[in-house]
Amino acid sequence: MTTQPQVVTRFAPSPTGHLHIGGARTAIFSWLLARKMGGRFVLRIEDTDRERSKQEYTDAILESMRWLGLDWDADPIYQSDRDDVYNKYIDQLLDEGKAYWCECTPEEVEAMREAARAAGDKPKYNGHCRARNLPAGEGRVVRFKAPVSGKTGWVDLVKGPLSFDNTELDDMIIRRSDGSPTYNLAVVVDDYEQKISHVLRGDDHVSNTPKQIMLYEALGFPVPKFGHVPMILGSDRKKLSKRHGALSVMEYEKMGYLPQALVNYLVRLGWSYGDQEIFELQELIEKFSTDGLSGSPAGFDPDKLQWLNAHYMKASADADLAALALPFVVRAGFDDASIDFLTKLVPLFKERAKDLPELAEAMRFMLVSDAGLAYDEAAVAKALTEEGRIHVAALRALFAGLESFTKDTTHDVMARYVEDNGLKFKAVGPPLRVALVGAMGGPNLPDVMEVLGKERTLARMDRAVTL
């Protein structure tokens, strides 16, 4: 039986910072494509920049991936311990006359670029050492002998047919003077060795693609399919980058967003499936296709992320949301809060918050001690009038006689009280609310009382009438 060539995608971060949302989005797309096609998703740490790469960033990136729910199929490979592999291929290119040693200094090359720029051309290396047949030597780099005519093109998964005139490209360095490979060489070698079939990456890589295709061809490797997803723009329509407002995935976690909300938001930013907005992870895998990817850049909209976050909070099981909220509750000053109590609180509050800090804040009046409850002055003035206090006191007496103190029994007591005295609910609701909550908003009173319990409910009412 014949098998389809397996789909293998990859995410190849460079550990020079945390995983930011742009990187996270391409990682998600790549992961989705692999999962959808029943293929493999692998990781590669591109740490050839020895100056800026840090292990702690690698760890943080992997942690963010896990948090987002993206799993990978093999241990990540690190480019930093593959120099011999790269050199093997560089030597091959050298042997075949497809690359050459160059002794031009960075300053000299810069001068060439300046000259080209001045002439209105694209800044390029001028090929000074191309035909000199220099041997290896201290301080020398290896350059790739790029074709000087013709075109290099491919059919992009996102943008369709794309092509570049080879005269646009120069002889790129593939091996630095310190012996390490440069990005373009290392990517090609690794994508080949990891058998990557589909490369999904940011738009900022399109101009690297022809260079890489040349390398694939020179090396005799099959060329994978490429798809370039547009950048994420900030509110000022500028590219979102590490130094320009791109927040890291970790920061969203700290701000109290749920991973599924971030994933859903990021996926919909640049990808669509008809009019659908909400996608569970499993559904995303079923419905994802590179066909739905948009070719135009998208602006980041924090409001919509918030809306999705609110949605996923509402959709969460109470206990799960309670666990998620716990750290935020602790941070709000209640380090003795228990998951059990929070689990009872969550159903009353999850529709009233868009993120975890808001949730913790909304629950504050339930978490705080009865004596420590803060009363909003305006609310007290408005609802705890003389008449209001009379109702609170009367209700207090009725509640005190209750055997079973549940939302149903307290509700019945209130209903009967209102009816017996020919009142409107509006006359007793607000004063009771202010007595228990300290303010005018919040969940249904019977729900609040049930969770608070009889003792605490009465304590708050006692305190309120003396205010």
Add this chain to the structure above:
RNA sequence: GUCCCCAUCGUCUAGCCUGGCCCAGGACACCUGCCUUUCACGCAGGCGACAGGGGUUCAAAUCCCCUUGGGGACGCCA
């Protein structure tokens, strides 16, 4: 400067490939109303876009060209 890409409501987008069903649909945000003791949720409405100009065609958001605007890339970074 050179090359590449992109262009539908404020934002994300559907529609564009395979012109007519689109005087353009959905979502976020915003506004109004309903529900409710309150806040929120929810529900029902509303506001709001085919960048401009030329073509092609009986017919263009959809195809072609130009202009404008935006983005990206031009590294011994990735």
